[in-house]
Amino acid sequence: MRIRSSFFSIFLLSSSSSPSSSFFSSRFSSLSAMSPGANGDFKSRVTVVGSGNWGSVAAKLIASNALKLPSFHDEVRMWVFEEVLPNGEKLTDVINKTNENVKYLPGIKLGRNVVADPDLENAVKEANMLVFVTPHQFMGGICKKLKGKVTGEVEAISLVKGMEVKKEGPCMISSLISKELGINSCVLMGANIANEIAVEKFSEATVGYRESREIADTWVQLFSTPYFMVTPVHDVEGVELCGTLKNVVAIAAGFVDGLEMGNNTKAAIMRIGLREMRALSKLLFPSVKDSTFFESCGVADVITTCLGGRNRRVAEAFAQSGGKRSFDELEAEMLQGQKLQGVSTAREVYEVLNHCGWLEMFPLFSTVHQICTGRLKPEAIVHYRDHKA
Numbered sequence: 001m002r003i004r005s006s007f008f009s010i011f012l013l014s015s016s017s018s019p020s021s022s023f024f025s026s027r028f029s030s031l032s033a034m035s036p037g038a039n040g041d042f043k044s045r046v047t048v049v050g051s052g053n054w055g056s057v058a059a060k061l062i063a064s065n066a067l068k069l070p071s072f073h074d075e076v077r078m079w080v081f082e083e084v085l086p087n088g089e090k091l092t093d094v095i096n097k098t099n100e101n102v103k104y105l106p107g108i109k110l111g112r113n114v115v116a117d118p119d120l121e122n123a124v125k126e127a128n129m130l131v132f133v134t135p136h137q138f139m140g141g142i143c144k145k146l147k148g149k150v151t152g153e154v155e156a157i158s159l160v161k162g163m164e165v166k167k168e169g170p171c172m173i174s175s176l177i178s179k180e181l182g183i184n185s186c187v188l189m190g191a192n193i194a195n196e197i198a199v200e201k202f203s204e205a206t207v208g209y210r211e212s213r214e215i216a217d218t219w220v221q222l223f224s225t226p227y228f229m230v231t232p233v234h235d236v237e238g239v240e241l242c243g244t245l246k247n248v249v250a251i252a253a254g255f256v257d258g259l260e261m262g263n264n265t266k267a268a269i270m271r272i273g274l275r276e277m278r279a280l281s282k283l284l285f286p287s288v289k290d291s292t293f294f295e296s297c298g299v300a301d302v303i304t305t306c307l308g309g310r311n312r313r314v315a316e317a318f319a320q321s322g323g324k325r326s327f328d329e330l331e332a333e334m335l336q337g338q339k340l341q342g343v344s345t346a347r348e349v350y351e352v353l354n355h356c357g358w359l360e361m362f363p364l365f366s367t368v369h370q371i372c373t374g375r376l377k378p379e380a381i382v383h384y385r386d387h388k389a
């Protein structure tokens with residue numbers, strides 16, 4: 001059974017519990033679409049929507065499992081935002097020829113069963129399991145293009161870290177997917193620097209689900225490998241907010257590194273950041289659980305992203321330049337087409353805090369945004385109590 005977007009609201013600031021949870025429990029029972037049918041002939045088809053650094057690694061993980069699990073079709077489609085490479089070849093053609101995403105994940109074979117497709121509609125056409133993994137700023141446009149095109153019993157999972165801010169309040173990406181496409185969406189977040197997982201170094205991740213544990217288990221099965229341990233958690237908003245807000249903390253950690261403030265300071269910033277993550281998540285969704293912050297999506301992701309992620313690295317360069325070089329310039333120079341999420345998330349969080357009158361309660365979050373926009377110097381990251389907006 002499909003849901004209509006008007007049936008439920010995306011997150012509203014006044015909500016006092018997980019939105020529409022009972023609605024989801026009654027409406028979404030499409031597990032049958034994700035398991036072999038009675039005669040054993042039904043196989044799930046997976047499409048990965050996105051093909052950046054993490055998108056490519058996600059496709060690799062899923063492709064290796066699709067080959068092993070009898071309830072999945074071998075072929076995994078991957079939608080590619082088409083680009084022409086410096087040698088004039090199309091990225092999609094090169095991926096299909098070499099089995100490598102030479103731009104976003106060079107040197108790693110994705111699996112022969114990954115098929116790159118530049119046509120979004122065609123890529124999702126036959127899939128009943130959609131994995132969304134693009135920078136969050138593109139998700140609004142992608143959902144608009146797919147509206148009305150995703151039919152049948154379809155389940156989604158979002159690996160996207162970020163949110164949209166609307167007049168009514170923030171809209172998490174899983175809610176955007178549900179609202180626009182009329183399908184249930186889980187989330188997968190965690191301490192997951194893509195390049196490390198690409199070379200099969202052990203790490204963990206968290207699947208956040210709304211109601212159906214069985215659907216969460218299917219996603220866990222699809223992503224899990226001996227080097228990628230996935231745990232389901234019944235707290236979709238908590239998991240997604242962890243993944244989103246930690247990028248703001250990473251920017252703060254980058255400032256600390258750029259100013260060579262040392263490990264104690266960075267640990268303090270991580271602790272304060274984690275505290276603000278938890279406080280804001282619980283204000284937005286009172287149903288968010290404390291225990292979620294001890295999962296891979298919580299404290300572990302804060303640690304890895306403050307030690308090694310791209311947000312930290314670019315923020316470090318920003319602070320080293322004394323705030324004189326813009327984030328746009330640094331992103332273009334340092335990330336070769338990859339996208340920075342923390343700066344836009346800091347702005348979005350600031351808008352929410354401002355709108356709700358909560359700025360003073362979240363000095364780290366609000367200070368990060370003000371440093372990013374040049375209103376405060378990078379040094380303010382440890383003086384933020386003196387610079388309340």
Ligand SMILES: NC(=O)c1ccc[n+]([C@@H]2O[C@H](COP(=O)([O-])OP(=O)(O)OC[C@H]3O[C@@H](n4cnc5c(N)ncnc54)[C@H](O)[C@@H]3O)[C@@H](O)[C@H]2O)c1
Nearest residue numbers: 051052053054055081133134135138160161193194338339
């Ligand atoms: N890279 C990581 O280590 C990592 C780890 C965990 C989560 N994530 C999250 O995964 C999501 C995807 O990140 P990524 O690392 O796969 O991407 P990326 O930053 O490596 O690559 C950018 C992607 O955006 C695409 N793109 C550019 N312009 C576009 C447009 N107009 N419309 C649609 N797509 C466009 C590019 O083709 C490319 O695939 C993000 O939310 C990120 O926070 C990333």
